[in-house]
Amino acid sequence: MAGFTSSWPAxxxxxxxxxLRAFEDRDVDMVMGLATDSHVPTIGSLPFRATHREALDDIxxxxxxxxEGKGFSFCVADRSDDTALGGIGLWLTAIEQGRTTGGYGVAPSARARRVATQALDALTAFAWTLPPVHRIELYFEPWNLASIRTAETAGFTREGLLRSHQEIAGRRPAAASRAGPRECAAPRSGAMRSAHRAPLRSGAPLRVRTGCSRRRSPRPSRS
Known part of the structure; x- marks a missing residue:
């Protein structure tokens, strides 16, 4: 895994x-809309109620x-007209251990349309195409039931509650973790369906954080 260099998907x-595509300056109105959600700026670099200039800087x-080697930050766009709907990221800070972290946000105007679930499906499928990746981890504050439901719908399941997990807006709240079992649910649609079937290269997945683990080859002794 040493020396792994990430490439933007072809x-x-x-x-x-x-x-999922790269952010462009034309997405600025969506980013400004996302900045009206008071929770979003506490977990990322986007300022609360960002101005036009601040939104462009964040893009x-x-x-x-x-x-920078931090990972992939995608704009979530409508396939029919390429309108920006939100953002989703796959972060590689623990890639040397085979782990990645996902995070997502949907603009208020695009919510209640299953946008986050579909974006997470696409991100998970893409993640399995990266050879070093064995785990995708997601973290939420326990009150964020909408995001938790999104993760579970996309095939992630609960692994536990991590107390005082990280600082958010001057607090250190617990983080409810979500993860897949030893197999991830196959995506319901999209061009990378087969990516979920990649075998785990070595070792068992850790079971202490949120994430989806690569599917393991079935053992003869188990049905």
């Missing part, structure tokens, strides 16, 4: 009615994440 990851930051 084809946009897709699922259902959404596709530039997101475009630079891959070059």
């Amino acid at each position: 084809e946009a990851p897709c699922s259902g009615q959404v596709r 530039a930051r997101q475009r630079g994440r891959q070059a």
Whole structure:
């Protein structure tokens, strides 16, 4: 895994009615809408109620994440007209241990349309195409039931509650973790369906954080 270099996907990851692409300046109105959610700025670099200039600056930051080696920051876009609907990221800070972390946000105007679930399906399928990845982890504050439901619908299951997990807006709340079992649910749609079937290369998945683990080859002794 040493020396792993991430490459931007040659084809946009897709699922259902959404596709994941690079952020562009034309997405600024969506980013400004996302900044009206008071929770979003506490877990990322986007300021609360960002101005037009601040939103453009954040778009530039997101475009630079891959070059910085931090991971992939995608704009979630409508497949029919390419309208920006939100953002989703796959972060590689623990890639040396085979782990990645996902995070997502949907603009208020695009909510209640299964956008987050489809985006997470697409992100998970893409993650399995990266050779070092064995685990995708997600973290939520326990009150964030909408995001927890989204993760579970996309095939992630609960692994536990991590107390004082990280600082958010000056607090250190617990983080409810969600993870897949030893197999991830196959995506319901999208171009990368087979990616979920990649075998785990070595070792058993850790069971202390949120995430989806690569599917393991079935053992003869189990049905």
